[in-house]
Every structure is written in C-alpha cells, then in structure tokens.
Amino acid sequence: MLKHARRQILAGLIAAATLLGFAAPAAQAQIPYLQLPAQQPKYASIVVDAESGEVLYGKRADSARYPASITKVMTLYLMFEQLAAGQMTLEDRVVFSPRAAAAPPTKLFVKAGDSISVEEAMHALAIRSANDVAVAVAEKLGGSEARFAALMTLRARELGMDSTTFVNASGLPDSRQLSTARDLAVLSRAIMRDFPQYYTLFSTSQFTFRGSVIRGHNSLLRRELGVDGLKTGYTNASGYNIAISGVKNNRRLIVVVLGGASTAARDNHAQDLLLTGFDVADRRSRGERITVAQNLFEPEPTGPIMRPSREQGDGEQDGLKIVLATAPPPPAPTRAAAQAAPAGQWQVQVGAFKSKALAQEQLKLSRRRFAEAFSGAGTLVTDATAGFYRARFSGLTEARARAACETLKAKNQACMVIGPA
Structure with missing residues (x-):
C-alpha cells in the first residue's frame, strides 16, 4: 500500500512538473528522497538502455568508486567463460584453502580442505555474496587470487571498462580496487549479452545449502518493478552499492547506484531511477523531448561532458553511449x-x-x-x-x-x- 501511494505521489509530481516546464524549485523540495542521494560524497549513478547502450542519465558516472561486492559479477563472468568453453562443469569441485576459509564474512563458513560444487559456488557468489567462495573460485581458476584478479582486470579492459582495476575477487576493502558507475554498467550489459543462459542466476532470491535456506540481499527482486538482477555491495569505504536491470514494455534498462547512505536510500533511489527511466523512454517514443534529469526535477546541466569514443545523447553525462569494446552493438536503425x-x-x-x-x-x-x-x-x-x-x-x-x-x-x-x- 505504501509503495503504491509513493508511486502515485511520484506520478503526480512528474505531471505537475510537466505543466510548470520543469522549472519550479518548490517541486524539488517536495521529493527530498530523490535529491538527497546525489548529495552524498560517495554517490555516483547511471541509467543505460541495455539494447542500444544509450546513457539516459548519469551523475558522476566516471568518478572512481569502490565497487564492493559488485566485483563478484566479474568473478562470475570468468566462471561463465570457463563453463561455456567446456573447461569446467557445474559438478566440478571448488576446494577451500586455509586462506579462502579465513576470509571475513559474509561467507558460507566452509572449512579448509572441504569443497563445494561449481554450481553451489555460483549461487553463493550471486545470492549470498560469499567472500570465502570468491577466494576459493579465484584460486581454482587462477592458481592464486592475485593472478585471478589480474585476469579480471584484463577482461575488464577487453570489455571496455577503461577505469576499472581489480586486485581481489570479492570486493573486500582495498584502496587499489576501483571502478565507476559507467564501467559497472558495461559489465552488467556484457554479462547479459555473453551469457544469457546463466543470467537468470541473478534473479534468484534464495538457495538451499546443506539443508539451510540462504536468502539474498537484493530486495528489489521482491518488488513489482520487473527487476531480474543483478548485485548489491557494501563496505564502509564504498557505501551502499547496487547494479540492477529490469524490463518493461519490451525495453530493458540498467541502473547502477554507488555510495548510498543506507540500504533503503540506495534501493529507493535505484527504484526511482528505473521507474523514471521507463517513463522517459515511453514518453520519448511518443515524441516528447524529455530527460531523466528533468523528470527528477534536477536543473539542466550547463553543458555536455564529452569523452572520446562515446556518443552524445542526454542527461548530465549528456547521453554518452555505453560501448562494449569486444562487440559493439549494431547502430539502431532510424x-x-x-x-x-x-x-x-x-x-x-x-x-x-x-x-x-x-x-x-x-x-x-x-x-x-x-x-x-x-x-x-x-x-x-x-x-x-x-x-x-x-x-x-x-x-x-x-x-x-x-x-x-x-x-x-x-x-x-x-x-x-x-x-x-
């Protein structure tokens, strides 16, 4: 009931702003939950059309941030590569070294010398965000976590994640492990494109491990938003992070929010960005000239932020285009x-x-x-x-x-x- 009322209020404010030409400062004060996240010093965000790569909205999207456990999406990407290449099966075992078993929570608490299946490891990474599993997988595939992290960084560069460096497979705090909202959107888009057969893993809200039901951290999967992935993350240094994707009216959007002040603030803001992105896309299809920033009652930017190799569009980033370096999507036909x-x-x-x-x-x-x-x-x-x-x-x-x-x-x-x- 509360969520329904909140959406009605949002819709009413959007309609009011349309009538006022998106210029009423009073409207901004009425929806502080939309404005406050961007004031957080760790905050960054981006909204991307998953099919075309168009950036519908961006705020500090190229600023260096700590990815926290969203890191595990890249760990899973490399696992999916091994599975797709036939170099590993879902039944293969992942053995826990003393180093893996000693990883700090969140974890599965598997003892040194014990093992789990690759399939269990995938669920533990995507749903539980288990740090001990991330280390064990890194050691299995790379020989050591450091070598595996180097492979992660190499693959990131090949995907077009120019501002990302990985030094561990889990996202545990390390000042050298950096990414951006834009790069994490590139990664989200790549994993959908390259491994659709495994993408459903990110929409799973719980799994059973050795008789215990383990629930995930992504509460947006349980809201009626069309969200079917991807991953949350948190450390003291990063703040509350999330990368989500959802589908509405045959259109898929990707939203990344970094540096939220709390789980609720992060989730509500990601929800607002997703719903507003869908609304803007729908109104554009009917010929309206509208941006996500306008729909959020944000002031228009003083000028576009241009970057080489990306295309102009709209929003604060002025619609630069997410380009996957290994396989650029074909241009959308006029x-x-x-x-x-x-x-x-x-x-x-x-x-x-x-x-x-x-x-x-x-x-x-x-x-x-x-x-x-x-x-x-x-x-x-x-x-x-x-x-x-x-x-x-x-x-x-x-x-x-x-x-x-x-x-x-x-x-x-x-x-x-x-x-x-």
Missing part, C-alpha cells in the same frame, strides 16, 4: 531506415560462446524451448569476434524478432534484437 529495410533481415541473438559448438548447442536448446517463437527462422553462428561466437536466429521481420525476444525475456532468458546492417 525509423525511415527500418521502414525501408526488407522484411526477414532481423535477427535475435541468444548468446555468445568461446566455441562454435557451444553456440550451435545454444541455438538447438533455444529452438526446442521456444519452438513457436522461432518457427521457420534460420540459424547462424557468427565468425569469432574477440574470441566469441554469437548464436543468432535469422530471417525474421522486425515484429517477429521483437516478439520472440519478449517471449524469451518473459522466461528470464536474455536476448538481443539486431536490425539489418
């Missing part, structure tokens, strides 16, 4: 180009893999599971780009491609609609 494009030239990408065989297997599984959505569609596996083969269904009209992707998303299966080149 309305005229889309109308002129011949039917049957749209594709749906269902994953990216280290081997062609794995990509082909994913196509078989997807066709079997979503037979109606891909009835009559062709299949293709692209040539390797930056070491990844992309599995795609082809020969679709735009309407069929978008409908098929919506069907997959409804089952928590990530996908990407790709228009004619």
Whole structure:
C-alpha cells in the first residue's frame, strides 16, 4: 500500500512538473528522497538502455568508486567463460584453502580442505555474496587470487571498462580496487549479452545449502518493478552499492547506484531511477523531448561532458553511449531506415560462446524451448569476434524478432534484437 501511494505521489509530481516546464524549485523540495542521494560524497549513478547502450542519465558516472561486492559479477563472468568453453562443469569441485576459509564474512563458513560444487559456488557468489567462495573460485581458476584478479582486470579492459582495476575477487576493502558507475554498467550489459543462459542466476532470491535456506540481499527482486538482477555491495569505504536491470514494455534498462547512505536510500533511489527511466523512454517514443534529469526535477546541466569514443545523447553525462569494446552493438536503425529495410533481415541473438559448438548447442536448446517463437527462422553462428561466437536466429521481420525476444525475456532468458546492417 505504501509503495503504491509513493508511486502515485511520484506520478503526480512528474505531471505537475510537466505543466510548470520543469522549472519550479518548490517541486524539488517536495521529493527530498530523490535529491538527497546525489548529495552524498560517495554517490555516483547511471541509467543505460541495455539494447542500444544509450546513457539516459548519469551523475558522476566516471568518478572512481569502490565497487564492493559488485566485483563478484566479474568473478562470475570468468566462471561463465570457463563453463561455456567446456573447461569446467557445474559438478566440478571448488576446494577451500586455509586462506579462502579465513576470509571475513559474509561467507558460507566452509572449512579448509572441504569443497563445494561449481554450481553451489555460483549461487553463493550471486545470492549470498560469499567472500570465502570468491577466494576459493579465484584460486581454482587462477592458481592464486592475485593472478585471478589480474585476469579480471584484463577482461575488464577487453570489455571496455577503461577505469576499472581489480586486485581481489570479492570486493573486500582495498584502496587499489576501483571502478565507476559507467564501467559497472558495461559489465552488467556484457554479462547479459555473453551469457544469457546463466543470467537468470541473478534473479534468484534464495538457495538451499546443506539443508539451510540462504536468502539474498537484493530486495528489489521482491518488488513489482520487473527487476531480474543483478548485485548489491557494501563496505564502509564504498557505501551502499547496487547494479540492477529490469524490463518493461519490451525495453530493458540498467541502473547502477554507488555510495548510498543506507540500504533503503540506495534501493529507493535505484527504484526511482528505473521507474523514471521507463517513463522517459515511453514518453520519448511518443515524441516528447524529455530527460531523466528533468523528470527528477534536477536543473539542466550547463553543458555536455564529452569523452572520446562515446556518443552524445542526454542527461548530465549528456547521453554518452555505453560501448562494449569486444562487440559493439549494431547502430539502431532510424525509423525511415527500418521502414525501408526488407522484411526477414532481423535477427535475435541468444548468446555468445568461446566455441562454435557451444553456440550451435545454444541455438538447438533455444529452438526446442521456444519452438513457436522461432518457427521457420534460420540459424547462424557468427565468425569469432574477440574470441566469441554469437548464436543468432535469422530471417525474421522486425515484429517477429521483437516478439520472440519478449517471449524469451518473459522466461528470464536474455536476448538481443539486431536490425539489418
């Protein structure tokens, strides 16, 4: 009831600001919960369209911050790579060294010499945010946590995370471990694109380990927002962090909020950014010229902040575009180009893999599971780009491609609609 009333108040304030031209300072005072987070010295945030990469909003999005346990999304990314390449299975064991067992909480409290399965480790990282598991996984895959952290940083650079350095696999405090809201959005977008078959892990709110039910930290999964991931984090130095993604009206947005003053403040602000992002996207589709900053009653920026290799858009960052270095998404076609494009030239990408065989297997599984959505569609596996083969269904009209992707998303299966080149 309280959440419903809060949304009604937000909607009323947005409507009022529209009538007033977004210039009434009194409106800002009426919604302090939207304004206060940005005043925190550790705060940074970004809102990104997951399909196009457009930055809808950013506040200190390129300022160095401590990622805390959002770090574990990269730890999981490297695990997913090993699984996709066939170099590890879900049943393989992860053995805990004395160093791993001694990691500070939050943890599973597995004793030195004991082991858990890779699948249990994945759940423990994504849901429990277990630091002892992060160390054990790092030692299994890298030989040592330091070497694994170097691999994490290398992969970050390859993904386009230019401002990120990892020195551990958990996100435990270390002044050298730095990232930005923008880079963590790049990582979130990459893990959806490259490993849709594992992305549902981030929407799981609890798991059972040795007879005990272990619940996760992401309370936004339990709100009616369409949120299906990704990860929370906290240290004294970082403040309260979160990276989330949600879908509404066939549009997926990614929101990263860093440096919140409390769990509630962080979650409420992330929710506001997500809902406002969806509202702005919807109003833009109807021809309105509107920004997320305006919808939050923020003053317009005095000028755009430009960075090389990223494209102009709107918001405080003035809509720079998130670009994944290893596989830039194709440019979104203009309305005229889309109308002129011949039917049957749209594709749906269902994953990216280290081997062609794995990509082909994913196509078989997807066709079997979503037979109606891909009835009559062709299949293709692209040539390797930056070491990844992309599995795609082809020969679709735009309407069929978008409908098929919506069907997959409804089952928590990530996908990407790709228009004619």
